[in-house]
Amino acid sequence: MSGVAVSVPASSGGDVVWRTDGVSARLDDLQFTLGEGPGVDAAASGELVLEPDLGAVPVQRWPVFTPAALELGVRAMFAVPLHIGAIRVGVLVAQRDVPGSMAGGVLTDLLVFAGAATEALLGSVTGGSEPRWLSGEASGYRAEVHQATGMISVQLGVAQAEALIRLRAHAFSQRRAVADVAADVVARRMRFHENKD
Amino acid sequence: MDRERHLAETFVQLADTLVDDFDVIDFLQVLAVRCVELLDVAAAGIVLADQSGSLRTVAASDERARLLELFEVQNDEGPCRDCYQFGAAVVNVDLDAARERWPQFAPKAIAEEFRSANALPLRLRSQVIGSLNLFHADGGLDNAELRTAQALADAATIGILQQRTIRRGEVVAGQLQAALTSRIIIEQAKGVLAERLRISTDDAFGVLRAAARSRNRLLSDLAREVADGSADAAQLVLPPAVELSGPG
Numbered sequence: 001m002s003g004v005a006v007s008v009p010a011s012s013g014g015d016v017v018w019r020t021d022g023v024s025a026r027l028d029d030l031q032f033t034l035g036e037g038p039g040v041d042a043a044a045s046g047e048l049v050l051e052p053d054l055g056a057v058p059v060q061r062w063p064v065f066t067p068a069a070l071e072l073g074v075r076a077m078f079a080v081p082l083h084i085g086a087i088r089v090g091v092l093v094a095q096r097d098v099p100g101s102m103a104g105g106v107l108t109d110l111l112v113f114a115g116a117a118t119e120a121l122l123g124s125v126t127g128g129s130e131p132r133w134l135s136g137e138a139s140g141y142r143a144e145v146h147q148a149t150g151m152i153s154v155q156l157g158v159a160q161a162e163a164l165i166r167l168r169a170h171a172f173s174q175r176r177a178v179a180d181v182a183a184d185v186v187a188r189r190m191r192f193h194e195n196k197d
Numbered sequence: 198m199d200r201e202r203h204l205a206e207t208f209v210q211l212a213d214t215l216v217d218d219f220d221v222i223d224f225l226q227v228l229a230v231r232c233v234e235l236l237d238v239a240a241a242g243i244v245l246a247d248q249s250g251s252l253r254t255v256a257a258s259d260e261r262a263r264l265l266e267l268f269e270v271q272n273d274e275g276p277c278r279d280c281y282q283f284g285a286a287v288v289n290v291d292l293d294a295a296r297e298r299w300p301q302f303a304p305k306a307i308a309e310e311f312r313s314a315n316a317l318p319l320r321l322r323s324q325v326i327g328s329l330n331l332f333h334a335d336g337g338l339d340n341a342e343l344r345t346a347q348a349l350a351d352a353a354t355i356g357i358l359q360q361r362t363i364r365r366g367e368v369v370a371g372q373l374q375a376a377l378t379s380r381i382i383i384e385q386a387k388g389v390l391a392e393r394l395r396i397s398t399d400d401a402f403g404v405l406r407a408a409a410r411s412r413n414r415l416l417s418d419l420a421r422e423v424a425d426g427s428a429d430a431a432q433l434v435l436p437p438a439v440e441l442s443g444p445g
């Protein structure tokens with residue numbers, strides 16, 4: 001890869017939160033400004049958008065973006081949505097200055113990195129100095145965590161993203177595993193209330 | 198109905214499903230239920246490996262949390278883990294005799310009154326992307342049933358690879374990720390429904406699926422709307438709204 005950028009959705013300001021040097025930031029800026037490009041499509045659809053040869057993309061797909069990206073020397077783009085189910089945390093866009101598909105292993109690496117970036121973005125909102133995404137908690141995600149997220153969203157009248165953040169923040173403050181708190185919520189041993197942390 | 202006819206009808210039904218825009222989780226759930234009927238097993242479930250090699254449940258013959266837990270624990274150990282790791286079927290393992298092999302999984306499965314287990318690989322050429330897990334209350338699979346089970350596992354693989362998310366034919370990893378994301382959305386929606394309707398998360402799946410069917414919607418699409426609040430959960434237990442148009 002020539003570069004990678006991670007950005008949050010337009011609804012949260014569309015900022016690039018992490019990028020490598022080079023044209024990645026400029027590329028992200030272009031997509032955000034124009035509202036078109038692989039990253040925009042991946043964020044909207046929740047699906048991978050892999051364009052191993054940007055020069056071969058039909059011009060009507062991203063009429064303004066594609067020529068501008070080619071001008072920057074970008075030849076291939078790979079966009080991965082950073083989603084946890086219905087929660088949209090951001091998008092990761094990798095680009096390369098030569099056309100060609102990724103080898104299978106590279107795509108897997110990119111998806112693993114995307115998973116870590118998703119955790120990091122969500123964790124950064126929960127506060128606390130600990131890099132939560134390194135704690136290995138992500139791989140312990142269970143169905144109950146997602147069910148509890150849905151229940152808490154109704155209890156607090158908030159979106160899924162905030163519900164998950166509140167669930168994690170509560171577990172963190174009580175020094176309990178997220179899955180354990182989630183199990184309590186699903187079993188209705190515990191409820192979240194407004195103005196309660 | 199005799200087994201051959203039932204089997205034939207199952208594959209016709211699955212093939213029909215694949216023709217149009219279809220929902221992968223719904224497809225896999227139907228397949229899991231058919232496994233129970235065709236193979237005379239007590240329960241069936243399908244797990245997929247994510248990009249880190251963690252096994253995630255995507256569908257089960259029923260949505261009892263205690264059954265789902267039996268698939269989840271196999272992220273660490275159990276027939277699915279062995280099947281995925283070694284790329285080979287795990288056949289007719291007696292659970293009582295497997296207490297040492299799977300110290301966490303075996304007692305949990307036995308507590309659910311399962312006696313033996315099978316796991317068939319979801320194969321894509323040389324790659325294994327997940328497994329079909331079958332639990333038996335007694336007995337196991339004979340050779341003919343094993344072939345049927347593997348055919349159903351292969352049908353599951355085909356379904357996963359046929360999702361509408363295919364943009365370019367090269368990204369299995371993307372297909373797996375899409376199926377796993379759909380499953381997470383369904384869990385989030387189950388939580389919303391459980392809280393709004395005061396029902397258990399076990400029952401919420403049935404409500405969601407019945408609502409999708411009666412409205413002719415894809416399960417994942419409706420689940421997403423429930424999860425993000427754009428569909429009113431309370432309306433889902435009512436019959437679909439009738440179009441009030443035309444004369445009269």
